[in-house]
Amino acid sequence: MTKSKILLKEILDEFSQILNRITEQIKNANNIAVIGHVNPDGDCVGSQLGLVLALNKIGKNAIPINEGKFKGIYKEYYEKHFEKDITNEYDLYIILDVPNKDRAGGFSNKIDFQKTIVIDHHITNDNFGKINWVSDKFIATAEMVFILLISMDFDFKECEVSQYLLNALLSDNGFFQHIRNDKYLSLLVSYLMIENGADSKISYDLMFSNNSIETEKLFALALQRLSSIYDGNVMWTYLTEEDKKKFDYPNFESGLVFREMMSIRGVKVSVFFKIDEEQNKIDISFRSTDDVDVSQVAASFGGGGHKVAAGVSVNGEFLDIKKQVFEKLEKILQKT
Ligand SMILES: [Mn+2]
Incomplete structure (x- = not known):
């Protein structure tokens, strides 16, 4: 086994229990809302869209919901994919990069919290979901979404999922400036994303070659x-x-x-x-x-x-x- 495979297996083993619980819920749901935090950043919107695309690809009806406001490149390229409010009932609510109920937005009273999964890398998270996967081993929520999809044997071929997740990861890890010796997983996960078709040049251009005069x-x-x-x-x-x-x-x-x-x-x-x-x-x-x-x-x-x-x-x-x-x-x- 290559070193990256060994490290990946270690992560999957460490989180196997919670990953199995999340996968179980996803399997049993058909209509899934994927929610992020207000005033979203790159990690939030990229994680939301990456997960939604993946869920759609495996036959789920997944909808990305974010109240906004969207700014800069996220306004330009991402906003159009999102719904701004919860107008339907869902079988499952997956809440990404959100540390507490309030940060989910004004519509949080419409969420059935008995049907929620919270995935977040902020250690200050309130664990407000029914199922909570919170770990500060990760620099970005996108890393956790990617690990979840790997654990579900998701097929990353011919889709934009790993690209969205790499864009998100690089935005939160500041193109590797926030790597620390207890947060090296970001390196492994970005390597795996690139192995699965993502291109870091596309992420770079999105973030740094998008200025107007x-x-x-x-x-x-x-x-x-x-x-x-x-x-x-x-x-x-x-x-x-x-x-x-x-x-x-x-x-x-x-x-x-x-x-x-x-x-x-x-x-x-x-x-x-x-x-x-x-x-x-x-x-x-x-x-x-x-x-x-x-x-x-x-x-x-x-x-x-x-x-x-x-x-x-x-x-x-x-x-x-x-x-x-x-x-x-x-x-x-x-x-x-
Ligand atoms: Mn984040």
């Missing part, structure tokens, strides 16, 4: 305004609603700007302000290196997120808010 112009503007404080430990910049109107691009994504800011030598924290003067509103997003916890800063303004990626929306005057943010950051940096 308006995006690039706004991106350039944000970079031009880049400033550095605290000996280069903190980079920050901003865009206003006016800027977005001028370039006719209301849905500017901050990912591009963060990638550049975090690439600067010595940077520990990046801050991106989106200023809406008319509404007196400022969206603040943070990224940081592993040793700085920016979720604390976001939380102090009532926001939240992860240790290295967090955000908050506040009301107030920009100069005043900026001063408060920088004071909080200075305190956190002094501790590192």
Whole structure:
């Protein structure tokens, strides 16, 4: 047996009980709703569509349901496949990448929770399903969906299932930047997806070769305004609603700007302000290196997120808010 086959067998053995229970439920169901979280990300929508395609291929009537809002490439390429509400009764509800009932969306009261399977890699998951497969061994829910399909002997040939799942996996593992020694399964699973027909170049182009000229112009503007404080430990910049109107691009994504800011030598924290003067509103997003916890800063303004990626929306005057943010950051940096 090759090393990859041995590792795969180890995973299938480790999770055999839960995988059998899930497979049993799928076998006995005909109409299946596949649900994801509100404001879906790449892992969510890719896992949903990958699983739906696979279930359809084995003769089930599976429907992807997500309330939205869809943004960027997911709006462009994925949204059209989704229903936004639960309008039928289903034999089974498979809920992917959703840590608690509320995150499923406004329609969660229409879900029969006696008929639910929750599959998720967030360790904070409430285990709100009838059957719950929750494991933080995985960086993406898509990895778990793929393992489930392998355990069901799904035939990946001549379908887009492994491509959707690879797109999803790479979006959550940040094209391998989040691999850690306790989260190496992502490597194995992506290898297996590619072996089953997925192409990482397609995933890359979907994510990184999809910018419009308006995006690039706004991106350039944000970079031009880049400033550095605290000996280069903190980079920050901003865009206003006016800027977005001028370039006719209301849905500017901050990912591009963060990638550049975090690439600067010595940077520990990046801050991106989106200023809406008319509404007196400022969206603040943070990224940081592993040793700085920016979720604390976001939380102090009532926001939240992860240790290295967090955000908050506040009301107030920009100069005043900026001063408060920088004071909080200075305190956190002094501790590192
Ligand atoms: Mn995820």
